[in-house]
Amino acid sequence: VDDGTEPIADDELLYRRVPASLPWFNPATMRLMPQAFDPHRDRDVTGLSVFRAKYKAIDVAARGRPGKSYYIAVLQAMDIRQAGIAVEPRPHTPDGFDAAHAEMPDLRSDNRKESITLERQRVLVTLCRSVEGPFETPSV
Amino acid sequence: MATAELHTSILPRLDSAVSTGVDATSPATIDAPRVMQSAKWKGWIDDVLLQWLDNPGQLADDDVDPPSGTILRLALDHAEKLRDQGLPAPDSIIPDANGGIAFERRCNDISEVFHFWDDGTIEYHRFRGSHLVERYAI
Numbered sequence: 001v002d003d004g005t006e007p008i009a010d011d012e013l014l015y016r017r018v019p020a021s022l023p024w025f026n027p028a029t030m031r032l033m034p035q036a037f038d039p040h041r042d043r044d045v046t047g048l049s050v051f052r053a054k055y056k057a058i059d060v061a062a063r064g065r066p067g068k069s070y071y072i073a074v075l076q077a078m079d080i081r082q083a084g085i086a087v088e089p090r091p092h093t094p095d096g097f098d099a100a101h102a103e104m105p106d107l108r109s110d111n112r113k114e115s116i117t118l119e120r121q122r123v124l125v126t127l128c129r130s131v132e133g134p135f136e137t138p139s140v
Numbered sequence: 141m142a143t144a145e146l147h148t149s150i151l152p153r154l155d156s157a158v159s160t161g162v163d164a165t166s167p168a169t170i171d172a173p174r175v176m177q178s179a180k181w182k183g184w185i186d187d188v189l190l191q192w193l194d195n196p197g198q199l200a201d202d203d204v205d206p207p208s209g210t211i212l213r214l215a216l217d218h219a220e221k222l223r224d225q226g227l228p229a230p231d232s233i234i235p236d237a238n239g240g241i242a243f244e245r246r247c248n249d250i251s252e253v254f255h256f257w258d259d260g261t262i263e264y265h266r267f268r269g270s271h272l273v274e275r276y277a278i
Binding site (some may be wrong): 011017019021022023024033035038039040041043044049064065068112113118119120122123125126 | 144179198199201203204205232234235237238242244257258265267269270271272275
């Protein structure tokens with residue numbers, strides 16, 4: 001039975017949340033910036049977070065701060081792996097269990113300034129199949 | 141920032157129009173590219189960097205730390221230096237997720253980036269496509 005711990009299949013779609021409050025995606029030009037794949041210095045210790053589409057609707061994956069809006073960059077696991085970037089299920093998060101949660105362990109807090117990470121961020125931009133949204137997070 | 145370092149840029153530099161002194165008033169002899177770039181720099185400085193400095197919190201979001209006033213002032217100072225040296229304005233000025241800021245200029249598959257990291261270090265990056273082909277500290 002799939003519970004979020006099973007390996008991510010090559011044909012699975014993955015969602016990366018992109019804040020609409022920042023100029024990381026321009027809907028007029030459809031240009032996505034590599035900053036959308038910046039590992040955070042504290043929160044991406046084990047890898048950059050994405051969500052598995054099989055477990056989470058796109059508008060739910062886009063939820064963030066109440067009242068704010070987010071885009072979703074859509075990627076496919078096979079594309080990421082073919083680019084030499086690993087993606088693994090990580091349903092156990094500091095905030096609890098989330099079957100949809102996955103990570104790219106090659107992009108982490110500790111290597112965020114390394115050249116290979118800066119290159120991988122740009123590779124991920126080229127791998128995006130689409131950018132959807134923006135989706136507004138309802139105010140509480 | 142050393143001028144010599146900036147001149148390593150492979151993206152097209154602005155060359156001033158050659159003044160002949162014959163006609164100093166018609167639009168054809170005005171240093172149009174430089175004026176245009178200066179206006180573009182002014183937009184980045186006045187409408188973006190100073191706005192962010194006025195309220196850095198507007199850049200805070202989930203998993204995103206806004207730049208500090210120190211980093212914003214550093215970026216502002218460098219924007220003014222680059223403008224005064226006649227260098228082309230960036231295509232993008234973008235906060236990163238960790239309190240840093242990047243100035244990026246693109247030409248075909250080449251991207252040049254001045255990255256102001258959260259710790260105050262400044263780096264020049266040149267990418268060809270996604271490959272980082274040059275990187276050094278400023």
